[in-house]
Amino acid sequence: MAAMFRVCFLLILISPALAVLCNPADKKVLLQLKQDLNNPYLLASWQPDTDCCYWYTIGCDRKTHRIISLTILDSVPYTNFSAQIPPSIANLPYLQSLTLHKLPNLTGPLPPAIAKLTQLTFLRISWTNLSGPVPSFLSQLKNLTFLDLSFNNLSGTIPPSLSQLPHLDALRLDRNHLTGPIPESFGYFKNSPGLSLSHNKLSGQIPRSLANLxxxxxxxxxxxxxxxxxxxxxxxxxxxxxxxxxxxxxxxxxxxxxxxxxxxxxxxxxxxxxxxxxxxxxxxxxxxxxxxxxxxxxxxxxxxxxxxxxxxxxxxxxxxxxxxxxxxx
Missing domain, CATH: 3.80.10.10 (Ribonuclease Inhibitor)
Structure with a gap:
């Protein structure tokens, strides 16, 4: 009887560890995302028969178990990771932090689907071969406090609408191929965010409005x-x-x-x-x-x-x- 009691007690202790935490909808999205990224070795831990809350690069909310953080970075540069940012990434509605870093074979423009990630507070897409403009739809991500698009191949002008991000503390657009002036609207940020704009081709007068910050x-x-x-x-x-x-x-x-x-x-x-x-x-x-x-x-x-x-x-x-x-x- 005592032995049976001990077995039951041990099962009670370990049962939470055996429980499936990952939200099925989120897991389905992540597996699709892995496929859309051409099944890179970086995501080898993303296996259908394991709980996605324990996958490498993933962060789950402790209470809701929804995916709130996704970090994909290549610590060994120039491994075989070739793709564009897939629209499927927008199907993670609770995502708060997204990092795509040191992925030199990540190409193409920023997809409009990112604008659907309205819970994002932290967005870093840096050291990639991303091209095209800095899109104005980023101004729809009203919860952003940190936006880093540095060390890419972005071109065109800086969208004035970025000043509509009410909580932004840091904006990094350095090391791209941006042209045109610093927007006059940047003098009307609610905060005074750190502005890293170096190593571009920006021109024109520094707006007088920036004296407000x-x-x-x-x-x-x-x-x-x-x-x-x-x-x-x-x-x-x-x-x-x-x-x-x-x-x-x-x-x-x-x-x-x-x-x-x-x-x-x-x-x-x-x-x-x-x-x-x-x-x-x-x-x-x-x-x-x-x-x-x-x-x-x-x-x-x-x-x-x-x-x-x-x-x-x-x-x-x-x-x-x-x-x-x-x-x-």
């Missing part, structure tokens, strides 16, 4: 942006820590800019910036500074961390002088 990080380097960027750098930008506007066509007087005390990294190299270095720079706790290849003049202010940087942070200016450059005449 208080960025923590600005990286718009290696574009063809023109004009005045001083409104991004004022003392009222209390969250600003890192600025990289290097290798553009910016032209403004640096002399009167009062930088925020929070700033720790400033890269303005290879522009057409003129004037002198403001004395207030000596009060900042710089970890990195580069103003080379501009049209600056005058003496480098003495103090703070300005003399801790080498000549390469300052050289190739019109008439900048003083340590670490040669002494002023």
């Amino acid at each position: 208080n960025f923590s990080t600005i990286d718009w380097s290696r574009n063809n942006l023109e004009g005045d960027a001083s409104m991004l750098l004022g003392s009222d930008k209390t969250a600003l820590q890192t600025v990289d506007l290097s290798r553009n066509l910016l032209s403004f007087d640096l002399s009167s800019v009062v930088f925020p005390s929070s700033l720790t990294s400033l890269d303005l190299n290879h522009n057409k910036i003129y004037g002198s270095l403001p004395g207030g720079l000596t009060a900042l706790n710089f970890q990195y500074l580069n103003v080379s290849y501009n049209r600056l003049c005058g003496r480098i202010p003495v103090g703070g961390k300005l003399q801790s940087f080498d000549v390469y942070s300052y050289f190739h200016n019109k008439c900048l002088c003083g340590s670490p450059l040669p002494a002023c005449k």
Whole structure:
């Protein structure tokens, strides 16, 4: 009797582990998705006779057991994974996080079906060969807090409608082939999302509306942006820590800019910036500074961390002088 009791007790303990958790509809969608992706080795754990909540790359909600997370990434680049993003991915209605990363043979445009994933808060499709435009239908994903489309082959202009994402904290469009201006509407984001727009072919003036925002990080380097960027750098930008506007066509007087005390990294190299270095720079706790290849003049202010940087942070200016450059005449 005691032995039977122990057996029954053990069955009670292990029965939850044997229970089928995966929602059948979600499992059917995932198996279709695997087929649409040409059955890659990355998804070898997706087998019909196992519970999909235990499949590699899948996340299930602990209470509802619906699929809420899907991460497909290739840690060994250039394995045999060749496909486009299939529309079947839209049939996971509870998906909150979607990552497709380091899949160099993932091609084609972003499918409109992604707009049906209205529960998404996190969307990363990066380091692929995705092409075509950044689609305006992404603005329908109102719960997004993070959108990363970096390191792809996307082209065309940036859709102004992305500013309609009310909860967005970060937008990464860097390392693509995007053209045209930064949308004026980006100055009206409800938050001040980190905007990574570097290594594209963006052009035109930086919109004045962006002065409304208080960025923590600005990286718009290696574009063809023109004009005045001083409104991004004022003392009222209390969250600003890192600025990289290097290798553009910016032209403004640096002399009167009062930088925020929070700033720790400033890269303005290879522009057409003129004037002198403001004395207030000596009060900042710089970890990195580069103003080379501009049209600056005058003496480098003495103090703070300005003399801790080498000549390469300052050289190739019109008439900048003083340590670490040669002494002023």
